[in-house]
Amino acid sequence: MGHCGVRTTLFSCRSRRERPPTRLPEPQGGTLAMSMRDEVDDVTEQEWRAWLARRNRRAARGVVRRAEAVLVERYGLEDLLAAFSLLKDASQQFNLKLHTVADAVVRVSAPEADSRDWFPGRDHPLPPPLETLASRQVRRSAPLSEVLGAALGRTLQVARADRGHVHVVETGMRRLARSTGLDEPFAEYAAFTRGEETAWDRAANEARQITVPAAPDSDLFTRAASRAMWDGGCLACHCLPLTPGRDGALAVVTAHYRRPLGAPLSWSRLATMDELGSEVGAWLSWHRNTIVLDALEYLHHRAYDV
Template identity: 35%
Template sequence: MQDAGFDTTVGAQPARAGDHSEGPCMTDNPAPDSRDVAVLREELARLREEAHHLRAQVRTRPLISHAQGILEERYRLPDGEAAFALLRIASQHHNVKLRVLAEAVTRSPRPEGRGTTWFSGPSTQPPPSLESIGLAATDNADRATVLSGVLSQTLAVVGAGMGNVQIADPAAEGLRIVQHTGLNARFVEHFAVVSDGTTSCARAAEETALTTVHDVATDPAFSEPDRRAILLAGSRACHSIPLVDEDGSCVGVVSAHLARPTADLHPAQVKALDSVGHEVGRWLGWQERGVLREALEHLHVLGRRSLGGGS
């Protein structure tokens, strides 16, 4: 007869209230809940983004201070805060990053005399052609339409269903994803900003040349975290095409991802993608220069008002 509340198995210990253990096979560290994993990933992405912003602030603070000093002297402003206010107003009005506008102030030639305009030459150059992505009229083309067009055309030429577009971000010292299709959230978070040469897009930007990864699983250039993120997105190969401005600089990269290992592209595909990369690159450079010039002209108007005692 067994005593109530006790297990008579050899070596067993008396049962304890609240002890729901089912034997020695149970682990003390159960697998984390999928919701906890999702929360951790979101927090990691947030911290990564925050780190990029902090590094950008450290790099850009001296630049913005320099621009403030120029504006304070040029328009006889009372202090640096007044100069910063002018920069902020022009930046927000034209949707130009404050850092980009400050850099333009420090590099652009000083306005001549006290004229009403900063630049005396033609206000804009004709927009570059975008026939390679099927846009005949480029005067009214907007940035989102162009970026969507370059991604669609690249995927069509390559015959891929996944891809992304990245734009060069000097403040982050890397490439930032601005368009994507067919790629999972983990991929987009992991490659939100790419700042080194361990990916095909980074290599394409550095070499300003089409870069092909025939098999992500075996390519030695990838770091293991990057390789894992790409494979989990369902990509086994990719082609990355640089978007090249008229001065030869890379202003972005468009990449097509394939579900299986791939061979080199056909010469006709390479020619088509090269045309896409150069036309879109020139258009992006043209658009940025035009918007930036408008922002500088606006800044000059604000400065002249301050010089004249206006609000």
Template identity: 30%
Template sequence: MMVNDKHLPVTSGVHQVSVMSLSGPLDDDSCVQLMRKLRNGHGSRTERRGQPLILDMAEVPLIPPSLHRTLQRVIEQADTPVLVIAAPPRVRRALERSEITGIRQYRTLAEALTALSAPDLNSQTGAPPAFEQEEPEVLREQMLHIQTKATTSGMIGVAQGILLTRYGLPRPSIAHDLLEETSQHFNVPLRVLASAVITAPPPRSIDQWFFGHTTRPAPPTAAFLRGHRAKPSHRRQVLTAAISKAVTAADADAAELHLKDAAQDGALILEQHHGLDAAYRARAALIVGPPAVCARVQRQLEPVTVPDIATDAALPTHPVGRALLEAGTRAVHGLPLITPDGHCTGTLTVHRCQPGTWLSGFQQHTLGVLATEIASWNSWYHRTIIRDALEYLHRHRTHRPGTR
């Protein structure tokens, strides 16, 4: 369907490798797009030489012959192998039959990164090893980050497929450009817009996506928005103000804010944080169930306190719990974001480095009010800004060059 631009630099010392996640059935236009992104993202031809490239093809069901030519040009220009990871059997066999000089296939990113530090991989090209053995923690954090990005890439690919079919667009790149243009116009993250495209009911008419969308509800009058001068329509400002208020109100060492994503079966997505290290953020980026505290809160629909992570029944042996302990968190308190009509739209969690129950009654009340205000804002945001973005996308789908 498309090439998702997930060009993530992974560095070790003076060496660097680029990782790109591809998704959907690729076509000739996608291969041109891929080559253009590689040229723009890798610097000059001289800078690209010796810099390995890893292509994550876990979500690519098939590839055209033009991709073989594209990969061969990449290998020749970079003078280093291209490492393909997680390719489905059909794609893996196609690459094997292509006999492209310089293609290496691996099951996982970890295997590919390990291979890059082995001299025999680079002996054919003369390129130096890309990774040093003494930096496993850096690689672990990058791998977790890339895995999180891959999940997002798949959802964006699904949204593009919907637009491609619904509007009869001639090329996948047009669907990508339409999403990207709408995202930038309304300052809505591409992932959030993609989720809305996937979960919203189909447009009601040629001219309008939603009926009765002319009456816009007023934005919520939340105290935390006034205190930080955050514009209700500016998503990042609102989430930053919310997390700042939570840390102050709870006298917390760290905090995290998850919002529910209907496109991912109600999974909790880490939207904002304060004081959390990269390893924990990667683990908490997408939560689908307990024992994570935010998932317990979502399931119980009431506040949950864990006075000591280390003595909890399930967390110490779970990756999320271990990441919490490694980050220095010992106690957490989470509460649901429930709208006035009773829907849980996410969770708010505060952290302390010392074990024990620390929140006073007043602090718990203040956090409860904050959680309600965040939920009200989130509901308003989806009923106004997100709907405006979908209406814009729907109106402009016929104004794209090359569309019918």
């Protein structure tokens, strides 16, 4: 149920404790096996970490390889290395992650055939204000990582938590962009999630805040996610989507707690976070439709010169 304009907060727990997953399927190419619903017991910590490392390598490389293939075909490049050089150059010029530029190449409609400009006549509006982050002295023109870090810090302050992370929403997945207070194994698990593996995936998909008072017992986490939460000492969480207006979430912030929550978050705190989510979501929309498209335009012009 909603209240005072705050999107629905969901509480959900399993009726009984399930043991965390153990036996791990091999991550597959193409459609990456991100969730592990059919595990059996007795996976060692070493096997778990090795599986995560393989999964993360494939997830990180997947969208880059797709973007390279698009660029080779679109511009008649000599090879994938030439395509990678274009992606890397654009990412460095505009202070973006390589993964962000690659995702945009795959996601955004191709330029018109033989058009010198990818986005002719495009406006360059000023970035929207970030008043909810004023206490953190974030400039509207700050780089993406700084804005996401400030959004994470402010969310943790309002939620009264000391650990958490931000995922950006990219093609088919949520990618970990900033974090604080997480141990290395949990950060490795959270590096890439997709579908509805976790509560933050659900919050992003449904563009609503979600509170999970007892995370390892919740049906909002797969058994693999439950294992990562339990091992990382994250026993409850609150997820805040960063959503511009009616559009879907462009990122999601998650605050983690060391103990289960005995009471729901107050409506005033939820309302404060809702305002934060809308305002930072609008800034992310500006960034995606201005800075990221500038990087694509730059890449397009460079490709013509190759």
